[in-house]
Amino acid sequence: xxxxxxxRGAMKRFRVTGTGKIKRxxxxxxxxxxxxxxxxxxxxxxxxxxxDAEQKNIRKLVPYL
Numbered sequence: 934x935x936x937x938x939x940x941r942g943a944m945k946r947f948r949v950t951g952t953g954k955i956k957r958x959x960x961x962x963x964x965x966x967x968x969x970x971x972x973x974x975x976x977x978x979x980x981x982x983x984x985d986a987e988q989k990n991i992r993k994l995v996p997y998l
Contacts, residue, residue, distance in 0.1 A: 943994035947983070955983040955991055955998060 948956045961969075962977040983991060992998050 937996050939996060940994040943991060947991055947995065947998065949998050950982075955988055956980050957983050 946957060950956050957980065959977045959979070959981055962974060966974060
């Protein structure tokens, strides 16, 4: 059996926490930042957990997560 290839895009976007949950970065902070407030931009820096419904799909993209 050949090795399972993981999605390279998913590898760059998701990390696993110590308890095994999947962590992601928030979007909407790439451009057009002058119209967004300081508080909003600061909150976008914080990571977020992936919802339980999506964890199954992400684990298919990156098998060893």
